[in-house]
Amino acid sequence: MTQFEDITYEVDGAAGLITINRPQRYNAFRAKTVDELISAFQQAWTDRAVRAVILTGSGEKAFCTGGDVKQRAETGDYGPSELGRFRISDLHKLMRDIPKPVIAAVNGIAIGGGHVLQVLADVSIAADTARFGQAGPRVGSFDAGFGSAYLARVVGEKKAREIWMFCRQYSADDALAMGLINKVVPADQLLTEAKSWAADAAALSPTAIKFLKQSFNADTDHQAGLSNMAMTALDMFGVSPEGMEGATAFAQKRTPDFDSVVDWH
């Protein structure tokens, strides 16, 4: 089994269990974390014993809080990576393409790029203590690819626009009511519940599930092109004065002053 630094990966019954393990940063991801997540999802794809993948976060506070904003404030990027590029877009596509159900077990706050991961999971089960939301415009970032377009498919245009344009946080019950997640359970039952969903999937035809997942995806696969363009834009915006003001303000624990740096054209 591959040893990882930022995540853990184990096979538990029919489930490939991937846990983001950076609790000191509320399970925010850096480039290395994303490399490791890709590697774990690829292992799960080819392992016949794995019939569903569970994605969760370590500790009780956070599922994943997206990009590591402190790292970005320090270096303007998400740090070194195996292939020399930040592969979050590849991870998004992999979560969609892996022909097995991806179950997000949301154990705490899912925000920013961490929220996008739970949106892209095939199903999401949340602890009653979990919270949900987007944060990009607060920290000089955005996901104008799957993070916005696919979210709108999940919760509808009005709600998706509210989520991104006001950066509020929502409870697990709110998330369930808007169709953002599939089930809420007491926090101490979260992993048991997610594993039982994986076991249920394991009793079904793998090929039928593969065709169904590919069919569901086909209707939104064009969003991958949008995602490529959005990530190119984000690379440029992230290092702009406005993008950096958001990250720097977060790292310095102050309110961002976007007015002083915005380029109104």
Ligand SMILES: CC(C)(COP(=O)(O)OP(=O)(O)OC[C@H]1O[C@@H](n2cnc3c(N)ncnc32)[C@H](O)[C@@H]1OP(=O)(O)O)[C@@H](O)C(=O)NCCC(=O)NCCSC(=O)c1cc(O)c2ccccc2c1O
């Ligand atoms: C998540 C919070 C709302 C929690 O607030 P709370 O008050 O409960 O806790 P603290 O704020 O005190 O946080 C505890 C502790 O964790 C650190 N931390 C939390 N989140 C992050 C993070 N994302 N990066 C680094 N560190 C984090 C926090 O600093 C505290 O540490 P101390 O040492 O001070 O104790 C709140 O923390 C919050 O709003 N967090 C930031 C959420 C956020 O803005 N996420 C990033 C959005 S941008 C993004 O995700 C993104 C995704 C992509 O896919 C990209 C792709 C390409 C380019 C850019 C991308 C990108 O930017």
